[in-house]
Amino acid sequence: MKELLIKAKLLLMPVWEHILTLWNSASARWNALLEKLSTVEIPILKKKLSPRTIGVSILVLIALIAIVCLKSCGKEIKQPPTPVTIAVPLSQEIRSFATFDGLVDPFLTVNLDARVKGYLTKIGFADGAMVKKGDLLFVIEQDQYIQEVKLKQAIYTEAKSEYGRQKSLLKENATSQAAVDRALSQFQQAEANLTLAKINLGYTEIRAPFDGLMGRHLLDVGAYLDSTTKGVQLSTIQQISPIYVYFNINERDFLKFEKGQDQNAERKSEVNKLPIFVGLQDEVGYPHEGVLDYAANLISTDTGSLQLRAILKNEKYQLIPGLYARVMAQYGEPRQALLLPKTAVMTDQVGDYVFVLDDAMRTQRQDISLGQRFDKYVEISKGLTASSKVVINGFINLSINQVAKPTEVTLEAMPAR
Incomplete structure (x- = not known):
């Protein structure tokens, strides 16, 4: 009803403006005419027009104007189509989905520590570079460890020979069993010491445990590394292929998701099944695909949310630890x-x-x-x-x-x- 009144008002507006224009024009003309007629004598009547006569004439004129306007109003004003x-x-x-804010995190993070004493003699990588498994990253001075291996090798060789000689003498009853046992013990000790010496020599070379992204080196060539129980940290390496993306679902959305599940169906975990899609801030849509691989077993009372984690292949290393990620999880059947x-x-x-x-x-x-x-x-x-x-x-x-x-x-x- 309100719209019809507005439409009628719009249609009558031009007519009303036309009436006002005619009225103003007529009023001006008749006011001037009245002034003249009031002073003019009509020969036929031989007298002046009375105010009553003038008033009746004006009313008649107004009636005529109203009739003309009503005829004009009867004409329909047509508007062109919009x-x-x-x-x-x-x-x-489509499929139902939910979006979250996520954070990219490395698959593995390892601190590279020095486990033996000595001066740092070589750094074999550029800070922030990608390295392959087995690449040589650091070298600690090796001379003393090489000599230690040679010394232990000589002792081992002597102990092995003595043990063999004692066994031969025992067969000829030329020595005692105790002497043979002592020779065996010395041989085993020499073998263990040689093995330890080789292990320590191996610790002078620090290699990449996996393909990963290097951090910056924390010590320069020439620095002396004094061994401690925890070792001296030299750098950090992160494995980013595959890579993790952590995100949280709040309690309200979690309950909404649970409500959408079939209550009569057997309850099954979505871990390693639910597809997850990730996009960075400068990317359109969610071009990186992964799968949900972890869900916390309880909702945090501090944040009121459940922590989730997706794993993605990241073969082109486009996802870097620390980046903000847009996360989309699809659920339900396609429709x-x-x-x-x-x-x-x-x-x-x-x-x-x-x-x-x-x-x-x-x-x-x-x-x-x-x-x-x-x-x-x-x-x-x-x-x-x-x-x-x-x-x-x-x-x-x-x-x-x-x-x-x-x-x-x-x-x-x-x-x-």
């Missing part, structure tokens, strides 16, 4: 849905609605219900069909039953993720 852009809803298969641009949907106190065109190309309001939201599109879960002609542009100046001049376009398909 140009609009329309489209039928995009029909596409066919109708999608519209978010900008085509309007909201008032009644709810969400769009404008559609009927067969007479007149605009009509259509109440709708919304489902899953995407970057550009929104799912229409109720209110439209695949053939509905929805106004997606130019609806600002539209009203119900207004004639429109449509230009139809085709909505672009939405990327898979």
Whole structure:
């Protein structure tokens, strides 16, 4: 009713302005005429016009003007059709999803420590460089350890020879069993000492335990490394292929996800099954694919959220530890849905609605219900069909039953993720 009153007001506005213009013009003319007539004698009547006669004449004139205006009002004022852009809803298969804020974390982090004393003689990598498993990273002076191996080797050789000699003498009853046992003990001790010497010599070379990303070196060539129980840290290496992305789901979303599951079905873990997609701040969509590989067994009472972790291959090393990540988790079964641009949907106190065109190309309001939201599109879960002609542009100046001049376009398909 309110819209009809507004439309009637718009239609009568030009007529009312026309009446006011005629009234002002007539008033000015008749005021001037009255002044003249009041001083003029009419020969036929041989007397002046009385004010009553003048007043009656004015009323008659006003009546004539009103009749003319009413005839003008009877003419319908036609408005040209309003140009609009329309489209039928995009029909596409979608899945429900949730988005989170995540943080990239390395798969492995290892501190490279010196386990023997000596001067640092070589650094074999550039800070921040990628290295391969087995690459030589640090060298500690080796001379004393090489000589230690030679010394232990000589002792080992002598002890081995003596043990063999004692066994031969025992067969000839030329020595005692105790002498043989002592020779065996010395041989075993020499063998163990030789092994330890070789191990210490090996500690003078520090190699990459896996393919990874190096941190900066913490000590320079020439620095003396004094052994401690924990060792002297020289640098850090991180394995980033594969790589982790940590994120949290709050209690409200967790309960919403649980509610959407089939309560009659057997409860199964989504770990190592649920697909996870990741995108960086400068990337469009979620181009990196992984899988959920960890979920905490309780919701934190401090944050009210559940910690989750995804693992991704990261073969091109595009994800670097410490980066902020946009995380999307898909869940539920795929379904066919109708999608519209978010900008085509309007909201008032009644709810969400769009404008559609009927067969007479007149605009009509259509109440709708919304489902899953995407970057550009929104799912229409109720209110439209695949053939509905929805106004997606130019609806600002539209009203119900207004004639429109449509230009139809085709909505672009939405990327898979």
